[in-house]
Amino acid sequence: MGSSTRAASWAGSSGALMPEIASLDFKAQLQRDGVPSPAAGIDMDLVRDCIHCGLCLPKCPTFRSLHHEGDSPRGRMWQIKEATLGLVAFDDPRFQAHVYQCLNCRACETACPSGVQFGTVMEMARAKTPPQNRRDRRVRALLLNGLLPHPGRLRLAGWLYRATRALRLPALLRRSGAWKVLPLGKFAAFPPVGDARPRRTPLPALTPGQGTRRARVGLLTGCIQDEMFRGTNRRTALALARNGCDVVVPSARVCCGALASHAGEAKTAERLAGLTMDAFAGQGLDAVVVNAAGCGSNMKEYEVQLRNDAGRREAAPSFSHTVKDASEFLVSLGLLPPTRPIRLKVAYQDPCHLVHGQKVYQQPRQVLSMIPGIELVEMKESDWCCGSAGVYNLTHPEISEEALGWKVRNIIDSGAQVIASANPGCVLQVGMGLQRAGQDIPVVHVMDLLGWAYGDDEQRPPIVRRAMA
Template identity: 85%
Template sequence: MAEPATLDFKRQIDRDGVPSVAAGIDMDLVRDCIHCGLCLPKCPTFRSLHHEGDSPRGRMWQIKEAALGLVAFDDPRFQAHIYQCFNCRACETACPSGVQFGAVMEMARAMTPPQNRRDRMVRAILLNGLLPHPRRLRIAGWLYRATRAARLPGLLRRSGAWKVLPLGKFAAFPPAGNSAPRQRPLPALTPAQGTRRARVGLLIGCIQDEMFHGTNQRTALALSRNGCDVVVPEARVCCGALASHAGEAQTAERLAARTMDAFSGQQLDAVVVNAAGCGSNMKEYELQLRNDASRREAGVAFSRTVKDASEFLVAMGLRPPTRRIALRVAYQDACHLVHGQKVHQQPRQALKMIPGLELVEMQESDWCCGSAGVYNLTHPEISEDALAWKIRHIVDSGAQVIASANPGCILQISMGLQRAGRDIPVVHVMDLLGWAYGDEGQAPPIVRRAMA
């Protein structure tokens, strides 16, 4: 490991001239950052770790120095700071210079392999071994639901075994969701009800459909109730979000191409996505396909058709749901929706359409809950800090139910609330909307009681 030069940045440039920039890093994007520091108070890892190296400005600085060859990409300290980032992109919302932090971070991660054993395992098993493979996913999903049907979570909780088992906390405190091992796939076409207003594709996703199949059903119901023909492609695809956010560029590129193929030739007005991380990724396929000149333009065109479910429904004008759900609900902004897609008001507007539902705000609803893709698996300690802040704000808000818009957030917050002994279910915005449109599928008891 070479020691970094001891000269400061400016003198080094003065002395040696501007070094050539590493291929794979777009220096123009890096130099959008003028290191003003306005991002610092919005960064969860800076709040947790107090170190400039774990702030957005510090990370941009390191990426700039690495791209110029002043520090090495494989320096373990570089890797530590780069992989300690949630990639929640709250800094993008805070940044007046318009720095595309997420894009730069993904480029930087693609330049350097992950630093710790845990991270490498998560990549090998989850990102590359499981998510891209529909058959393996179905088996994993069946296993997951079977353990729930067999009441394994309760056993883990009572025995305390969850505290020592890997992934124990997630297994012991699963979210409200599907537990029937067998489930009927969504039909290839759910026809529009009433006047037909659009024909849309629906991404059912990888984890989403195995753990939150009901949410997908309710999303399809909400769309069809609003006059949409809902098309579900035959080929089961993973959009590559988790891979791209973690810097697995090759896997991400392959999955992006496959996802575009799955929705091609269907004459769709939009591709609707109910998982914020996936939507954000699919809106940025230009970035994922940056090394594939032949598909890049098609990627741009495809991304333009991608819409978050609440974004699409609110833009179209929601037909008012009729079933009352008398509940106090707080909305938790999914990072990749509020910061990644700048969709902030629409989920709230959708919830407000539900008769009887009272929307309350929690403090810091736009702060990351620590789920952050696979981050809660790779960096559990820092993730727990963010979760603790979130749980406190939720409890203070007095909400009876939390609505969010991303499977990762729902898993993480649900685990945190149950572990803290709070009976506050975490559901998807589309779940509440679906129930309000008359869906009779599994709802948490507090929601069921609130439905008139």
């Protein structure tokens, strides 16, 4: 039989088989073959995407630190598959340890040739896995469920934080080392960053764009971002307005649910996601701009989080498509170059949930490069996790400290005078590490530098003031 005849024969037979194959119930067949049914709540199709090739291993911070296959992305995917099929219990202490020791930095996603959605799978697994670590349970109770979803409590916590700074209590705790033994004492070790005396009045409901109107955008002010970095929010609104955007700020102060989602607190995350969508509904927005990497990454995945919300699951994908990081949006819009120079060497520290979670790498660097006077220098491993990872630095301080040590050494080696980032957790964590290392290198947001270059003068570190004199 000639090759053309064989091909025709195969095509004919395969064509006849296609309807039969399409009608097969593979789940029923697996059950008949004795394969356990997957546990509800975890998408086995996403789990099976991992082919266990190991290309992710060199990019995993916990594998670098712990040298254990179970603490690699490949190992965790294998364990999640076993737990989903009932071969390992979700409350097995060993499984719990490997799942919660993950930073969920998602660097493995960038390295993966198969497009595995590791972050989504990990959050699904954590939603079914009770935390083993006592510190983890305490953080969930106090922060994720007791504080962040409640604006009044968060304002009180912010006031207490600023009061302790005014009394220089954090410096005393750092020098004495007492923060190491206090519950959640790491908060005391954070450097005096953010707004010491934030404006009592929040951002206006509408900041009109300047010049030709180019877009109407919503701005997520957030929870921690708005309490500790309200000046960054104000400079973000300034930058958007300077570029012809009407900036809408919802009257309801909402937490987007990012920290709860990353920790596997699925019910809390789903509730906060719904409230966030409702806050921006009916505003006629071209985009929802976010200046916190973890929040933006989370909001871009509301389609997954709200899949069981009958009232919102249809609207969630279109909402997520409107969510843009501040640098991402301004570059796509066409950033108007600022005119005030900032003559400094600046290195950019990639937040994990921006570079790996949102695949936004060039845009923050493009924004910095458009500021006159800035010499942008690259640090080694700029896209490696700093160890903040949501609340990970509170629940797993030892591994977090090792990751922070790598980051601080690379910053010092870069010769940068200022570090720019795009996430409040990174700004706090890296600032703390540099301060403890005796390095007077300020850590600021990309939007801070852009806002200062556009004319804002508030909260500039001394080195920035001198560079702009």
